[in-house]
Every structure is written in structure tokens, then in C-alpha cells.
Amino acid sequence: MLSSLGNPRQAAAQLLNFGLIISTAFMMWKGLSIFTDSSSPIVVVLSGSMEPAMQRGDLLVLWNRNIWAETAVGDIVVYSVKGKDIPIVHRVVRKFGVGPKAKLLTKGDNNHSDDTELYAKGQDFLERENILGTVVGYVPFVGYVTIMLSEHPWMKTAMLGIMGLVVMLQRE
Amino acid sequence: MHSSWMRIQNVFSYFTTVLFALGACIAVSDLLTPRAPVVNSLKFTNLQVVRGRPHYYSSKHEEYAIIKFSLDADLSSLFTWNTKDVFVYVTAEWPSSSSASANTTTNQAVIWDTIITAPSSDYLGNYGPATLKKLRKSAAGKSIDPSRGKLVLKNQRPKYQITHPSGKIASTEDVTLRLHYDVQPWVGVLMRNHNVDVGLWKKLEGSVSRTFTLPSLKKKDEAKKAKA
Numbered sequence: 283m284l285s286s287l288g289n290p291r292q293a294a295a296q297l298l299n300f301g302l303i304i305s306t307a308f309m310m311w312k313g314l315s316i317f318t319d320s321s322s323p324i325v326v327v328l329s330g331s332m333e334p335a336m337q338r339g340d341l342l343v344l345w346n347r348n349i350w351a352e353t354a355v356g357d358i359v360v361y362s363v364k365g366k367d368i369p370i371v372h373r374v375v376r377k378f379g380v381g382p383k384a385k386l387l388t389k390g391d392n393n394h395s396d397d398t399e400l401y402a403k404g405q406d407f408l409e410r411e412n413i414l415g416t417v418v419g420y421v422p423f424v425g426y427v428t429i430m431l432s433e434h435p436w437m438k439t440a441m442l443g444i445m446g447l448v449v450m451l452q453r454e
Numbered sequence: 455m456h457s458s459w460m461r462i463q464n465v466f467s468y469f470t471t472v473l474f475a476l477g478a479c480i481a482v483s484d485l486l487t488p489r490a491p492v493v494n495s496l497k498f499t500n501l502q503v504v505r506g507r508p509h510y511y512s513s514k515h516e517e518y519a520i521i522k523f524s525l526d527a528d529l530s531s532l533f534t535w536n537t538k539d540v541f542v543y544v545t546a547e548w549p550s551s552s553s554a555s556a557n558t559t560t561n562q563a564v565i566w567d568t569i570i571t572a573p574s575s576d577y578l579g580n581y582g583p584a585t586l587k588k589l590r591k592s593a594a595g596k597s598i599d600p601s602r603g604k605l606v607l608k609n610q611r612p613k614y615q616i617t618h619p620s621g622k623i624a625s626t627e628d629v630t631l632r633l634h635y636d637v638q639p640w641v642g643v644l645m646r647n648h649n650v651d652v653g654l655w656k657k658l659e660g661s662v663s664r665t666f667t668l669p670s671l672k673k674k675d676e677a678k679k680a681k682a
Contacts (some may be wrong), residue, residue, distance in 0.1 A: 334539055334569060334578035335539055335569070355563070356541075356646055357646075373541075375564040375614070376616070377562045377563075378550075378560070378562075378618060379560055380560050391541065407619070418643060420638070420639060421477065
């Protein structure tokens with residue numbers, strides 16, 4: 283079973299294989315990033331503020347290019363404000379002006395009030411540059427894995443362990 | 455041990471492949487279903503501009519427009535087996551007074567919205583037990599309920615009182631109301647209303663009201679300023 287450990291050539295090949303898989307995944311992610319012009323083209327919904335349309339763990343595909351139209355009222359956008367790490371998925375409900383300096387106000391469908399409280403101190407509106415992308419695609423539940431992994435760190439350790447074991451034990 | 459591990463891996467990868475292929479098929483099936491939503495009428499019924507404060511502790515005074523409206527629309531064709539819910543919203547739009555291109559809409563604000571759930575997602579909606587029971591009863595035995603997309607509102611109060619960042623909105627000219635929708639699928643592409651036909655999906659007819667001018671400020675409504 284552990285024969286591969288005794289064979290350095292085979293062990294090296296497996297290590298290379300593993301590296302190839304990881305770099306392929308990384309390049310696909312970055313390629314998608316360039317294609318959609320968004321620093322994180324796929325996000326996972328973390329809160330229930332957009333229910334019933336989106337639940338925790340749903341996967342969203344973003345698009346951040348304004349080829350056909352500007353970001354408009356009604357778009358569900360992902361934005362992040364200065365000083366807060368976690369991006370927020372909410373809907374644009376007001377827009378004043380046009381172009382990159384247009385003032386945008388967002389609100390979660392399931393929230394009673396708009397997002398003015400969530401913005402940075404002294405910030406009343408979002409601008410285009412705050413927005414990471416507009417939601418164009420939706421896949422339910424798939425992202426729940428990442429929520430499980432980030433909320434239960436032991437799972438991350440266990441998964442890495444299992445992956446490592448599989449790589450070690452795998453034979454071509 | 456080695457071969458059973460391989461088998462688990464194979465079964466799992468086959469399972470995910472089938473699942474994603476199925477999801478893709480469902481998403482594509484949306485494109486093959488005709489949609490012909492229509493707005494029979496959308497008009498304002500009452501206009502009011504009052505002075506108020508953004509919140510109780512604010513010292514800033516702003517003008518707020520309260521636009522009551524009537525709506526008769528049939529969006530039932532948006533409900534298919536892949537429809538999770540439809541977000542319907544009415545916006546007020548007006549061009550900016552200072553800019554040279556006065557004809558382009560530069561200000562847009564939602565005054566009213568609602569979420570219409572499909573029977574398959576009723577349990578997710580923000581309903582009280584009585585409403586939920588009524589919805590369940592009306593859709594019993596139907597996976598698609600054609601009565602869901604029919605909207606008839608008479609002299610509806612707006613959910614949001616709107617203002618402009620300048621705080622001035624009284625006597626604004628060339629204001630129109632417009633109905634929009636956003637279809638949320640169970641899996642696939644989110645689709646907003648569009649102004650041209652896209653394949654089998656017809657554009658939304660009659661979604662724009664005629665233009666109107668907001669009234670000037672009412673002095674009598676000072677008492678309402680604490681609201682908002």
C-alpha cells in the first residue's frame with residue numbers, strides 16, 4: 283500500500299500530479315476572473331438578507347463588465363465597502379446620476395431598511411467602484427461546503443488529511 | 455481497500471456530473487418556455503411632497519415624494535417549473551434638471567416592491583401562517599399557479615418615500631412610473647425585464663406610465679416630518 287513511498291520516481295510523479303491539479307484549478311479561477319472582470323467571480327451567499335430568492339450556501343456567478351448596460355436599479359450586486367472585509371449581496375434600489383460616479387443605494391429584499399447603516403462612516407451611497415459584480419447566475423446549495431469548512435475548522439484539517447492520504451495511497 | 459476507495463470516487467464523480475448536467479438542462483429549458491408578461495395599466499393616483507428627516511435624530515430636512523399608484527399587470531407567464539420567485543418593483547424615474555441631456559433618465563428610485571413566490575418556494579417566503587395557508591390552498595395540486603402573477607392594485611400607497619441626494623424633489627418635472635420584474639430561477643440565469651424580444655421571451659408591454667410633474671411642497675404637512 284505504501285509502496286509508492288519506497289519508489290522516489292513514483293512519489294515525485296505523484297507530487298507533480300498534485301501540483302498540476304492545484305495550479306489548473308487556480309488558473310481556471312484567475313481566467314474566470316479576467317473574463318468577468320471581477321476579483322471574485324463566484325461567491326457564496328452568507329446571510330438570509332436576500333430570502334426567499336437566495337439562501338445561505340447558494341452559489342452566485344458574477345459579471346462585472348458594463349458592455350450592454352450600466353449597473354441599474356433592480357440589479358442584485360455584490361459590493362464591499364472600505365473597512366469591511368465581507369462582501370454583501372443586495373439589490374440596487376436607487377440610482378442618481380449616470381456613469382462611474384452615479385450614486386447607488388442598495389437594500390436586501392428581506393431587510394426592512396436600506397443599507398445606509400452598512401456603508402462606511404459618512405458614506406451615504408455606493409459608487410460603481412464599490413461593486414464587485416452583478417449576479418447573473420445562480421446554483422443552489424453547492425457553496426454550503428465552504429460555509430461548513432469555514433465555520434468548523436476541524437473539517438478543513440480532516441479534508442486536507444484525507445486528500446493527502448489519497449494522494450499518497452493512489453497508484454497510477 | 456484500494457479498489458473500494460476507487461469505486462467510491464468513481465460513483466461520486468459520476469453523481470456530480472449527472473447532477474450538473476441535469477441542472478444545466480433545467481436552466482436551458484427556461485429558454486424554451488415562452489414568456490409574455492403584460493402591463494394593462496400603470497398610473498399615479500395621488501401625488502404629495504412633504505418635508506421630513508431621514509431618521510429621527512437627524513437635523514437634516516429633506517423633501518419626500520409620496521406617489522400613490524394603480525396597477526393592473528399579468529406576469530403569470532413568468533412562472534414556470536424553474537421559477538423560484540419573481541421580484542416585482544415599481545420605480546419613479548426623472549431626468550436630472552441641470553444636465554444638458556435632459557431626456558435621458560438619470561434618477562431612478564424604487565417606490566414599491568413585492569416578492570411573488572412560486573408554489574414550490576412558498577415555504578421560504580416571509581409569510582404569516584394565515585397567508586401561507588391561503589397560498590397553499592390556492593395552489594394545491596398545482597406546481598405552477600397561473601393566478602400568482604396577476605397583480606391588481608388600486609390607489610396603492612408606496613412602500614418607500616423617495617428623495618434626491620440634494621434633498622429637493624418638489625415640482626420635479628417629467629417623472630414617469632415604470633414596472634420591472636426580476637425572475638429568480640431555482641437554477642440558472644437571473645433575468646430582468648427587457649425592452650426587446652429575446653427569443654421566445656416577449657418584451658414587457660405597457661410598463662411605463664405617462665409623465666407627470668410632482669406638486670410643490672405642502673405647508674400643511676409639517677406635522678408629518680417626524681415620520682419617514
